């Protein structure tokens with residue numbers, strides 16, 4: 001399963017984001033919230049379900065009136081502080097956890113109400129722009145430290161006659177989650193001496209930065225927009241980096257209210273509707289939230305998760321079915337599965353994602369919309385419904 005890590009300074013709102021995003025909406029998923037451990041849970045990206053094109057909606061628990069929720073793993077990496085790579089704060093352990101993630105959401109306090117260490121200060125008194133780069137810097141320095149730690153081994157290997165620096169670097173990088181394509185791109189983007197003994201600290205740091213950029217893309221969640229000075233959010237949005245305004249607290253309140261039957265709201269909606277008996281205080285709070293959502297296009301929590309998967313990682317959703325005309329699996333369930341695959345994936349990749357042991361059993365694939373056979377090299381598109389024809 002794709003894995004998204006929430007990182008950022010203490011008190012930026014990571015745990016609130018995590019709780020909101022992993023809170024099962026009883027109406028969407030009628031199975032219990034799957035806790036893997038305290039900081040690792042299941043959340044969802046939202047997309048349009050292909051069942052919207054048909055008369056009847058699909059039977060999946062993860063589809064609500066055509067809003068399709070596709071599971072991903074969410075990690076809550078406790079607060080990082082500047083100097084973490086040297087073991088400051090809770091330090092390295094959390095940087096280590098980030099290596100398990102495919103993409104990072106850097107949660108910052110856009111209200112400027114927490115200082116560089118994450119301690120509460122008056123709203124507006126800390127500049128949130130200062131909180132953006134430090135995660136990248138900490139990760140780069142920490143990775144550079146690991147590369148440095150491995151370097152003696154690389155130098156030793158270089159004495160062997162069949163030494164190939166690129167092979168050794170590729171092996172090291174795969175440990176950080178770099179795919180062979182990433183490795184090729186990283187090595188192409190760098191200039192470095194062939195002889196490892198001549199490498200300087202700068203060469204190793206440049207390598208670390210490239211690895212981080214390729215393997216850990218980051219989107220910033222500019223959190224606490226409900227209380228942030230608007231100018232702060234505007235300045236953040238002007239940066240040449242992906243930034244999504246969020247209110248994690250708002251999303252948590254909405255999910256709770258929806259669960260309690262007070263409102264109609266599905267994660268990612270930009271509006272809410274009060275449908276239950278609410279107190280005056282609840283009405284005022286909900287109306288305030290509705291205003292924030294109108295201004296920023298929702299609470300941003302779903303938008304940040306979606307941005308991480310569909311924009312930064314460039315994944316798409318494909319729907320494997322067994323019956324190409326009814327769009328069902330073997331038991332008659334309509335569009336039971338939605339799978340996230342990298343852009344550029346083919347029907348063969350989908351076949352492997354469905355049955356990892358398909359091997360030579362794959363015969364061909366059918367586009368369920370047109371009922372036509374598609375070529376093995378066809379590049380899947382968002383929302384494709386595909387029947388895999390195999391011998392097993």
Ligand SMILES: Nc1nc2c(ncn2[C@@H]2O[C@H](COP(=O)(O)OP(=O)(O)OP(=O)(O)O)[C@@H](O)[C@H]2O)c(=O)[nH]1
Nearest residue numbers: 010011012013014015016078079224227247248249
């Ligand atoms: N106004 C407002 N407050 C928020 C929002 N999100 C979180 N908070 C508050 O910010 C404080 C810190 O939130 P947490 O979620 O505990 O922060 P954290 O980043 O997980 O902190 P650590 O666990 O220390 O790393 C809490 O009092 C939250 O209620 C938001 O969107 N708006």
